[in-house]
Amino acid sequence: MEPPQQAQQPAPQSPPPAQPPSGGYVSMASTTARPRGGRTACGPCSRRKIRCDAFEREGQPCSNCEKRGQPDGCTFNDDAPRSGTRRSRASDGATSPSAPRPKKPRPSETAQSVLDGIHAASTTYAAGPPSNGSHGQVPSWGSAVNAPPAIAYPSKSYNVVPGPQPQQQWQPHTTQGPPQHTGYYAPIEPVPYSQPASHDLKDLLPSHKTALRYFEVYKTICHPLYPVIPDLEEFEAAVCQYVEDMSSGRLTYDLASSTGRARAARLSWLALLTATVATGAQYSDLSISERDSFVTDHVRNAQELLRQADYLGRPEENCIGALLLVSRIMENDIMPEAAWSTLGMVGRMADLAGLQEGMNFEEHMDVRVREATNIRHRKLWWSYLWQEYSLALCFGKTSMVQVTHEEPPVRSANNLSYNDCMLLLCKLAISARPDPTAERSSLKTEIDALATARHLHEKALPRLADRANCRTIQDRIEYYSLRISQGFVVSCMSQTLMKACARMGWDQQSKHLQSMCKEGAFDCLQAFVDMQSFSVVPLRTWMFIFSALSSALVLAALSDDTDRPRIQELQRQLLHSLAERDREMELPHRPGLYSRYPKALNFLRDVIQTDANNINGSGKREDGGPPPLGQTSVMSEQQTRDLLDPAVVWTKLFSPKSAGDSYPAQHTTFAR
Known part of the structure; x- marks a missing residue:
C-alpha cells in the first residue's frame, strides 16, 4: 500500500x-x-x-x-x-519520513495534572523519586498518598478567565475616611468563590525566589523552636515542587482548572506556605520597615487564601497550621490578645477536624497510612496546646480547652529532644492546675508535676542538659530556649500552688514554693540575657520577652540582701536590651515595648539600682528617673502579693488598659 x-x-x-x-x-x-x-x-x-x-x-x-x-x-x-x-516519530533508533504520527490521547485519557492529586502538605508520597530521572514522574507537591504520578504537562486549551469579561484584580479594601488603620487584615471585597480568576490567585502567592529564601529562614530558626508543621521533610519536598510549578507557569493553569474539595485543599496548602514565608521574614535580616510591610502583606494574602478555601466551613490540617503561624506572628507584633482570640477559633476548628480524637473517616486507607495520619494529627494538636497554654500562663487564666489524660507524642522517656521537652512542659502545666473550688486538697499531683518540671532537663539530650555539651550555635539557642521556657513554667506553677497553700494555711509549704519560684525566675532571666549574644530570636519573640520581664518582676518581689546585687544586674541588662530593641524596631503605627507596657517597665526601673548618669547634681531623683544609687524602693506587702499573682500582674501592668495614651489600637479583621 x-x-x-x-x-x-x-x-x-x-x-x-x-x-x-x-x-x-x-x-x-x-x-x-x-x-x-x-x-x-x-x-x-x-x-x-x-x-x-x-x-x-x-x-x-x-x-x-x-x-x-x-x-x-x-x-x-x-x-x-x-x-x-x-513531526515524525522514530522507533528503535530508525527514522522513517513515512511513519504515521502517533495518535494523541484525548484530554480525558491523560493523567492528572501536576496539582490534581493534592490533599494536604502533610501527607506522604506513596513511592520514592523516579528512577529514570524524568520530570514527568515527579509527584506533585502536597499530593495524596495513593495518587497516580503526574505525566508531562498536557497540552490543552485552558479557559483561565471564565466568561467574556475578566474579573477585577483582587485588591485589599481600604477605607477612604479617617481613621486609617494599619492592621494585618483589612476587610476584603467579596469575590465569588466558584470562579475566581487565576491571575488574582497568582498575585496572592509568593514568588518562587521569595518562597525559597524565607522558607530557609523558617526551617533554620523558627521550626526548631516552634514546630507547627508535623512533617517538615514532606513539606519541603512540596515547596520544591511548588517552586518548579511557579517558575514554569504550570501552577496558574492547574489552579484555574480545579474545583471543589481539590481546589480548597490546594488553597489551604498555599495559605500554609504563605504563612510560613511570613513567619520566616519576621526573623530575617530585612530592615524593620521592609519586614513589617512584607509580613503584613503576606499575612493578609494568607487570610485571603484561607477565605477562598472556606477555612471555617472545611477546617483541616493546613488551615489550622496556617492560623497557628498567623497567631504567633500577631504575638510577636505585641498583639497577644488578638492571638488569644484567634486560638479560641483554632481550638474549635481542631475539634471539628478531629485532631484530638485522631478521627479518620477514610476507612479504606492502609493501616500504616492511617497510623501516620493519626501521629500527624496528634503532633498538630499538641502544637496548638503548646501555644494555647503558654498564653494561658501569661494571662494567669485557665484555658477553656478540655484535655484528657492523653500523653503527648514523645519518642522516648530519656534523651528528650527540645520538642519533646516543650510538649512535656505543656502537659505538666496542664496537670499542675489545682481546683480553685476545692476547700481542702493534698496537692500531691500538682506538687509532683512541679518537681518533674524542675528536673526535666536532666532527662534531655546532653546538649540540652548541660551548656558545656553544646557544640554549635543551634545547640546553644535550643539550650537557652528550653531554660527560658522551663524557668517560666516552674515560676508560674509555683505561684499557682502558693495561692492554694496560702488559702489552706500551709505556711511552711509556701516558703518552699517561694524558693522554687525564685529559682525558676532566675534561670529564665539569666537564659534570656545570655541568649541575645547568639540570636535575634529572644528580642523578636514576644513569649520570650514576656517570660523574662515577668520573671524580673517576680525576682523584684522575692530578692533579699544576699542576691539582690546579682539580680539587679540582670534586671538592668534586660531593660537595656528592651530599650535597644525599641530604638531599632519601633514604627509610627507599631510602637515598641515602652509604649505598650509602660507601667511594667517603669515599675521595674523604679525598684532597681541604676547608675549615676540618671542622677542630677543635687543627689535627688530626677522626674521620671530611677532612684539614686544605694537606695532601693521598698514595696509594700500588698505589692509583693500582687507581683506573685500572674492574673493580677497582667491586669495591672500588661493589659491594654495599662498601655500609653500614644499607643494606637491594633485592628485584626479576619478575611470573610
Missing part, C-alpha cells in the same frame, strides 16, 4: 500571505525575519490556532496572552502543534 501523497512530499514552506480562516493558525508579519524551521507563534496561540505577534514584539509577551492575563505562559513550548510541518 502506497503511503499518502502528502507524506512523500518535503515539508511545505511558510503559508502564503492570504488570510486564513478565523480560528486557524496565523503567520507572522512578512516584515519580521522568521527563524528557519522554528516556531513563530507562542504555545497558547498555537493551541488555539489564532494569530500571534510574539515574534514581532521582540521578547515581550504577545498581545493575546496579555489580554488573557497570562504573560508568563507566552512561551515556545514543544507540546503545541506546529503549522506547516509534520
Whole structure:
C-alpha cells in the first residue's frame, strides 16, 4: 500500500500571505525575519490556532496572552502543534519520513495534572523519586498518598478567565475616611468563590525566589523552636515542587482548572506556605520597615487564601497550621490578645477536624497510612496546646480547652529532644492546675508535676542538659530556649500552688514554693540575657520577652540582701536590651515595648539600682528617673502579693488598659 501523497512530499514552506480562516493558525508579519524551521507563534496561540505577534514584539509577551492575563505562559513550548510541518516519530533508533504520527490521547485519557492529586502538605508520597530521572514522574507537591504520578504537562486549551469579561484584580479594601488603620487584615471585597480568576490567585502567592529564601529562614530558626508543621521533610519536598510549578507557569493553569474539595485543599496548602514565608521574614535580616510591610502583606494574602478555601466551613490540617503561624506572628507584633482570640477559633476548628480524637473517616486507607495520619494529627494538636497554654500562663487564666489524660507524642522517656521537652512542659502545666473550688486538697499531683518540671532537663539530650555539651550555635539557642521556657513554667506553677497553700494555711509549704519560684525566675532571666549574644530570636519573640520581664518582676518581689546585687544586674541588662530593641524596631503605627507596657517597665526601673548618669547634681531623683544609687524602693506587702499573682500582674501592668495614651489600637479583621 502506497503511503499518502502528502507524506512523500518535503515539508511545505511558510503559508502564503492570504488570510486564513478565523480560528486557524496565523503567520507572522512578512516584515519580521522568521527563524528557519522554528516556531513563530507562542504555545497558547498555537493551541488555539489564532494569530500571534510574539515574534514581532521582540521578547515581550504577545498581545493575546496579555489580554488573557497570562504573560508568563507566552512561551515556545514543544507540546503545541506546529503549522506547516509534520513531526515524525522514530522507533528503535530508525527514522522513517513515512511513519504515521502517533495518535494523541484525548484530554480525558491523560493523567492528572501536576496539582490534581493534592490533599494536604502533610501527607506522604506513596513511592520514592523516579528512577529514570524524568520530570514527568515527579509527584506533585502536597499530593495524596495513593495518587497516580503526574505525566508531562498536557497540552490543552485552558479557559483561565471564565466568561467574556475578566474579573477585577483582587485588591485589599481600604477605607477612604479617617481613621486609617494599619492592621494585618483589612476587610476584603467579596469575590465569588466558584470562579475566581487565576491571575488574582497568582498575585496572592509568593514568588518562587521569595518562597525559597524565607522558607530557609523558617526551617533554620523558627521550626526548631516552634514546630507547627508535623512533617517538615514532606513539606519541603512540596515547596520544591511548588517552586518548579511557579517558575514554569504550570501552577496558574492547574489552579484555574480545579474545583471543589481539590481546589480548597490546594488553597489551604498555599495559605500554609504563605504563612510560613511570613513567619520566616519576621526573623530575617530585612530592615524593620521592609519586614513589617512584607509580613503584613503576606499575612493578609494568607487570610485571603484561607477565605477562598472556606477555612471555617472545611477546617483541616493546613488551615489550622496556617492560623497557628498567623497567631504567633500577631504575638510577636505585641498583639497577644488578638492571638488569644484567634486560638479560641483554632481550638474549635481542631475539634471539628478531629485532631484530638485522631478521627479518620477514610476507612479504606492502609493501616500504616492511617497510623501516620493519626501521629500527624496528634503532633498538630499538641502544637496548638503548646501555644494555647503558654498564653494561658501569661494571662494567669485557665484555658477553656478540655484535655484528657492523653500523653503527648514523645519518642522516648530519656534523651528528650527540645520538642519533646516543650510538649512535656505543656502537659505538666496542664496537670499542675489545682481546683480553685476545692476547700481542702493534698496537692500531691500538682506538687509532683512541679518537681518533674524542675528536673526535666536532666532527662534531655546532653546538649540540652548541660551548656558545656553544646557544640554549635543551634545547640546553644535550643539550650537557652528550653531554660527560658522551663524557668517560666516552674515560676508560674509555683505561684499557682502558693495561692492554694496560702488559702489552706500551709505556711511552711509556701516558703518552699517561694524558693522554687525564685529559682525558676532566675534561670529564665539569666537564659534570656545570655541568649541575645547568639540570636535575634529572644528580642523578636514576644513569649520570650514576656517570660523574662515577668520573671524580673517576680525576682523584684522575692530578692533579699544576699542576691539582690546579682539580680539587679540582670534586671538592668534586660531593660537595656528592651530599650535597644525599641530604638531599632519601633514604627509610627507599631510602637515598641515602652509604649505598650509602660507601667511594667517603669515599675521595674523604679525598684532597681541604676547608675549615676540618671542622677542630677543635687543627689535627688530626677522626674521620671530611677532612684539614686544605694537606695532601693521598698514595696509594700500588698505589692509583693500582687507581683506573685500572674492574673493580677497582667491586669495591672500588661493589659491594654495599662498601655500609653500614644499607643494606637491594633485592628485584626479576619478575611470573610
